[in-house]
Amino acid sequence: MALTGGLQEAGGQQLRGSNQSGMRAYNERLVLSLVRRHAVLVKTEIARMTGLSAQTISVIMRELEADGLLVRGEPIRGKVGQPSVPLSINPEGAFFIGLKVGRRSADLIVINFLGKPVASRHAGYAYPDPDAILAFVREGLAEMIAALGADQQSRIAGLGIAMPFQLWNWHDEVGAPQAQMDRWRHFDLKREIDAICNFPVYLQNDATAACAAELIFGERASRQDFIYFYVGSFIGGGIVLNGSLYAGRSGNAGALGSMPVPGRSGGTEQLIDQASIMVLEKMLVADGIDPSPLWQTPEDWSQFGPSVDRWIATVATGLAYAIVASVSIIDFETVIIDGGMPQAVRAALVIETRAAIAAMDLQGIDTPNVEAGSIGSIARALGAASLPLFDKYLIDQHTLMREA
Amino acid sequence: MALTGGLQEAGGQQLRGSNQSGMRAYNERLVLSLVRRHAVLVKTEIARMTGLSAQTISVIMRELEADGLLVRGEPIRGKVGQPSVPLSINPEGAFFIGLKVGRRSADLIVINFLGKPVASRHAGYAYPDPDAILAFVREGLAEMIAALGADQQSRIAGLGIAMPFQLWNWHDEVGAPQAQMDRWRHFDLKREIDAICNFPVYLQNDATAACAAELIFGERASRQDFIYFYVGSFIGGGIVLNGSLYAGRSGNAGALGSMPVPGRSGGTEQLIDQASIMVLEKMLVADGIDPSPLWQTPEDWSQFGPSVDRWIATVATGLAYAIVASVSIIDFETVIIDGGMPQAVRAALVIETRAAIAAMDLQGIDTPNVEAGSIGSIARALGAASLPLFDKYLIDQHTLMREA
DNA sequence: CAATAAATAAATCACTCTTATTTAGTTATT
DNA sequence: AATAACTAAATAAGAGTGATTTATTTATTG
Numbered sequence: 001m002a003l004t005g006g007l008q009e010a011g012g013q014q015l016r017g018s019n020q021s022g023m024r025a026y027n028e029r030l031v032l033s034l035v036r037r038h039a040v041l042v043k044t045e046i047a048r049m050t051g052l053s054a055q056t057i058s059v060i061m062r063e064l065e066a067d068g069l070l071v072r073g074e075p076i077r078g079k080v081g082q083p084s085v086p087l088s089i090n091p092e093g094a095f096f097i098g099l100k101v102g103r104r105s106a107d108l109i110v111i112n113f114l115g116k117p118v119a120s121r122h123a124g125y126a127y128p129d130p131d132a133i134l135a136f137v138r139e140g141l142a143e144m145i146a147a148l149g150a151d152q153q154s155r156i157a158g159l160g161i162a163m164p165f166q167l168w169n170w171h172d173e174v175g176a177p178q179a180q181m182d183r184w185r186h187f188d189l190k191r192e193i194d195a196i197c198n199f200p201v202y203l204q205n206d207a208t209a210a211c212a213a214e215l216i217f218g219e220r221a222s223r224q225d226f227i228y229f230y231v232g233s234f235i236g237g238g239i240v241l242n243g244s245l246y247a248g249r250s251g252n253a254g255a256l257g258s259m260p261v262p263g264r265s266g267g268t269e270q271l272i273d274q275a276s277i278m279v280l281e282k283m284l285v286a287d288g289i290d291p292s293p294l295w296q297t298p299e300d301w302s303q304f305g306p307s308v309d310r311w312i313a314t315v316a317t318g319l320a321y322a323i324v325a326s327v328s329i330i331d332f333e334t335v336i337i338d339g340g341m342p343q344a345v346r347a348a349l350v351i352e353t354r355a356a357i358a359a360m361d362l363q364g365i366d367t368p369n370v371e372a373g374s375i376g377s378i379a380r381a382l383g384a385a386s387l388p389l390f391d392k393y394l395i396d397q398h399t400l401m402r403e404a
Numbered sequence: 405m406a407l408t409g410g411l412q413e414a415g416g417q418q419l420r421g422s423n424q425s426g427m428r429a430y431n432e433r434l435v436l437s438l439v440r441r442h443a444v445l446v447k448t449e450i451a452r453m454t455g456l457s458a459q460t461i462s463v464i465m466r467e468l469e470a471d472g473l474l475v476r477g478e479p480i481r482g483k484v485g486q487p488s489v490p491l492s493i494n495p496e497g498a499f500f501i502g503l504k505v506g507r508r509s510a511d512l513i514v515i516n517f518l519g520k521p522v523a524s525r526h527a528g529y530a531y532p533d534p535d536a537i538l539a540f541v542r543e544g545l546a547e548m549i550a551a552l553g554a555d556q557q558s559r560i561a562g563l564g565i566a567m568p569f570q571l572w573n574w575h576d577e578v579g580a581p582q583a584q585m586d587r588w589r590h591f592d593l594k595r596e597i598d599a600i601c602n603f604p605v606y607l608q609n610d611a612t613a614a615c616a617a618e619l620i621f622g623e624r625a626s627r628q629d630f631i632y633f634y635v636g637s638f639i640g641g642g643i644v645l646n647g648s649l650y651a652g653r654s655g656n657a658g659a660l661g662s663m664p665v666p667g668r669s670g671g672t673e674q675l676i677d678q679a680s681i682m683v684l685e686k687m688l689v690a691d692g693i694d695p696s697p698l699w700q701t702p703e704d705w706s707q708f709g710p711s712v713d714r715w716i717a718t719v720a721t722g723l724a725y726a727i728v729a730s731v732s733i734i735d736f737e738t739v740i741i742d743g744g745m746p747q748a749v750r751a752a753l754v755i756e757t758r759a760a761i762a763a764m765d766l767q768g769i770d771t772p773n774v775e776a777g778s779i780g781s782i783a784r785a786l787g788a789a790s791l792p793l794f795d796k797y798l799i800d801q802h803t804l805m806r807e808a
Numbered sequence: 809c810a811a812t813a814a815a816t817a818a819a820t821c822a823c824t825c826t827t828a829t830t831t832a833g834t835t836a837t838t
Numbered sequence: 839a840a841t842a843a844c845t846a847a848a849t850a851a852g853a854g855t856g857a858t859t860t861a862t863t864t865a866t867t868g
Binding site: 053 | 865
C-alpha cells in the first residue's frame with residue numbers, strides 16, 4: 001500500500017491534478033483519520049460518515065488491516081443482523097521519533113501509532129551546542145531503535161525535530177557566548193540527522209509542533225479552529241484552521257511573540273516582553289530570588305512566592321490582548337494556553353486570562369473558550385514526533401508542510 | 405457536464421470521501437482556474453502544470469469547449485512541430501449577478517465569465533428599507549435578464565448578495581429610525597430573492613465579498629496569502645489563505661473592526677472607532693463642514709480640505725497597528741487596502757500606512773507589502789457576483805462556504 | 809422461520825494512464 | 839526549390855484502477 005502522494009497538493013505554488021491512486025490514498029488517509037478521531041469504528045459507520053459505498057470501505061479497511069495499521073476488536077453482538085466488527089488503530093502499526101531542542105534541554109522520544117511514548121531520553125545543558133546535541137541524538141537513537149523489535153524497527157515512519165527558529169539570535173537571553181550561538185547560524189541540524197537516518201526527517205518551529213500535538217493528541221481532538229499559545233522560555237504558538245495546522249508561507253505562522261500589546265508603562269510592547277518564562281526569570285532576579293530552580297525543577301515553583309503571581313497577572317494581560325486581536329481576525333472558537341510551567345500555575349494563568357478578556361471591549365466579538373492545554377511540557381517533543389505522522393497517515397491538506 | 409460535488413468537502417464538519425466523478429469535477433475546476441489565472445493556455449502547458457497526462461487534459465478541455473466555457477484562439481505557428489491551440493475563458497460562457505446592499509445605496513450588476521460588468525442598476529437612499537430594496541431587485545432583475553439573449557439567460561449561474569452583517573445594529577450611525585432598521589432583524593433577504601429566482605442565491609458579508617473580488621479579479625490575482633481591509637462606512641475585511649478565501653466558522657472571519665488598537669487619547673479603542681468613513685463624517689461635522697457630499701459625490705472629496713488629511717493620519721495609524729498584529733498571527737505576504745473613497749485619498753492612505761508600520765517595533769516580523777486595492781468601490785458588487793462563480797467553477801476548497 | 813443488518817464477491821461503470829498514430833509545422837541537406 | 843529528417847501537439851485505442859451497483863451469504867433477534 002502506498003499512502004503517498006496527496007490528492008491535491010499545493011506543490012510549491014502549483015495546483016496538481018488528481019488521479020485514481022491519489023484518490024485511493026486520500027480515502028485511506030480519511031479512514032485512518034476518522035478511526036483515530038473516534039478511537040473505534042465499525043465499517044458501516046465509516047461508510048455513512050464518508051459517503052463512500054460499503055464495498056469501497058470494506059476493501060480499504062481490509063487492506064489497512066492487512067498492513068497492520070488497524071486491528072479488529074471483538075464483534076459486537078446483541079443487535080439484529082450480523083455482528084459488526086469494531087476496528088481501531090493498531091498501536092504497533094507505526095512508530096515515530098520526536099526530537100525537541102530547547103534552550104535548556106533536549107528530549108528525544110519514540111511514540112507508537114496512538115501517540116504513547118514507548119522510549120525517551122533527556123539531556124540538560126547550560127546552552128545548546130550543535131555537536132553535543134548531535135552526539136546525544138546519535139547515541140539515543142541507536143539505543144532506542146535497538147530496543148525495538150525487528151518488525152517494529154521497520155515500522156518507524158520518520159523523525160521530527162521541534163526547535164526554535166533563529167536560535168542564534170538569543171545569546172543574550174540564553175546566557176550563552178555569542179560565538180557559541182553563532183555556530184547555529186550555519187549548522188543544519190535537519191541535514192545532519194538526515195544523514196544518520198534511513199527514514200524521512202522533518203523540522204518545525206517548536207511552538208508550532210506543540211500545537212500539532214494538541215491538535216492530534218489533545219483531549220478534545222475534534223476542534224476545527226483554534227489558536228494555541230505556548231509559554232516557554234519565549235512565547236510562540238500555532239494556528240489550526242479547518243482541522244488542519246496552518247504553517248503559513250514561511251512555515252513560521254503563529255510567531256505570536258511579535259504581536260504589539262499595550263506596554264505596562266504606556267506605549268506598546270511586543271507580547272514576548274510580557275509573556276514568557278524569561279520575563280519571570282528577570283522578575284525573580286529583580287526581587288533578589290535565585291531563578292535557577294525554574295529550569296531545574298520545572299514542576300515546582302512554589303518557592304518563588306508572590307513574584308509568580310505578579311508574573312501571571314502580566315502574562316494574562318498580554319495574552320488577553322493578543323487573543324482578542326486574533327479573534328477579530330479569525331473567529332477562533334477556542335484558545336488553548338499551554339507552556340513549560342507547573343499545572344497549578346497554568347490553571348491560574350488560564351483563569352486570569354479569561355478575566356482579563358472579559359474586562360476588554362468585546363463589541364462585535366464572539367468570546368472564545370479559553371482552555372488549558374491538555375499535554376503540558378512534553379507537547380513539543382510529542383509534536384515533533386507527530387510531524388511524520390501527519391505527513392504519512394493523516395488528512396491535513398496543504399497546510400502543514402508544502403510539498404517538495 | 406456536471407462540475408458539481410467537490411472532491412473533498414468539509415460538509416458540515418464531516419469529511420467526505422472521494423470518487424471518480426468528484427475527481428473529474430475537481431480536475432475540470434482546476435483546468436478552468438488555471439486558464440482564468442493565466443488568461444490563455446495551451447493544452448500541453450496545462451498538462452505540465454497539473455501533472456495530468458496530455459490525453460486527460462485533451463478530453464477535459466474538449467468537453468469544456470463543447471460546453472462553451474472555453475474558446476480556442478488562433479493556432480500559434482513559428483515553432484517546431486504542430487501548432488499549439490491557445491484556449492481561453494469564453495466571456496459568454498457564464499453570467500453572474502451581484503447585489504450590494506449598503507448603508508446609503510444598493511447596486512445590482514451582471515458580469516460575464518471574465519468578470520466584466522455587462523449591465524448594472526443603482527439606487528440611492530437615506531437608509532436601507534427591506535421592501536424598497538426588494539422592489540429594486542425585482543425590477544432590475546427583470547429588465548437586465550430580459551436584455552440578455554435567450555442563450556445567455558440560460559447561462560446565468562447564480563446571484564450573490566453582499567451585505568453588512570447585523571444591519572439592525574447601526575440605526576444610530578446610519579441615522580435611520582430604529583424601528584425601521586429593526587425590520588431587518590427578521591427580514592431574510594436571501595430567502596426573498598431566492599423565491600423570485602430560478603438560480604442559486606448566495607449571501608456574504610460585504611467586506612468579505614470585496615475581498616473575494618480582489619482575489620479573483622485583482623491585478624495580481626495569483627497571490628497566495630493576503631489580508632484585505634475595506635474602509636467603507638464602517639470597516640471590514642477578508643482573509644485569503646493558500647489562494648482561497650477563508651470565511652471561518654461563522655462565515656464572518658475578518659471582522660476586523662473589533663480589533664483593539666491604541667486609543668488616540670490613551671487606553672485602547674476598536675479599529676472601527678478610528679478607521680471608517682463614519683469617523684470622517686464626525687470629524688467634518690465637528691469642523692463645521694457639511695458631510696453630505698461624502699455620499700453624494702464619493703469620487704471627489706477635495707472640498708473637505710485638511711479634515712481629510714487628519715482623517716487619513718488617524719486611519720493609517722489604526723490600520724498599521726492592525727496590520728502588524730495580523731502579520732504576527734499569520735505571515736501574510738501582502739496587505740491590500742481598498743475602500744469607498746477617491747483614488748487619491750486611497751493612495752495617500754496606503755503611503756501613510758506604510759510609514760506608520762515602519763515606525764513600529766517590527767522585530768521578528770517580515771514587513772508585508774502594503775498595496776492599494778485594484779478594484780475600488782465596485783468591489784463589493786463584483787465580489788457578490790463572484791460568489792456563484794467560486795461555487796460553481798473554481799477551486800476554492802472548503803473555505804468560502806461550507807457545504808449544505 | 810421471517811426479518812434485518814453487516815459484510816463482501818462479482819459485475820459494471822467512470823476516469824486516468826500508456827502506447828501508438830496522425831497532423832503540421834521547422835530545420836538541414838541536396 | 840525540393841526533399842528528408844525531426845519535433846511538438848493532439849488524440850484514438852486499449853489497459854488499468856478504483857468506486858458503485860447488485861446479489862448473496864452470514865449471523866442474530868423476535
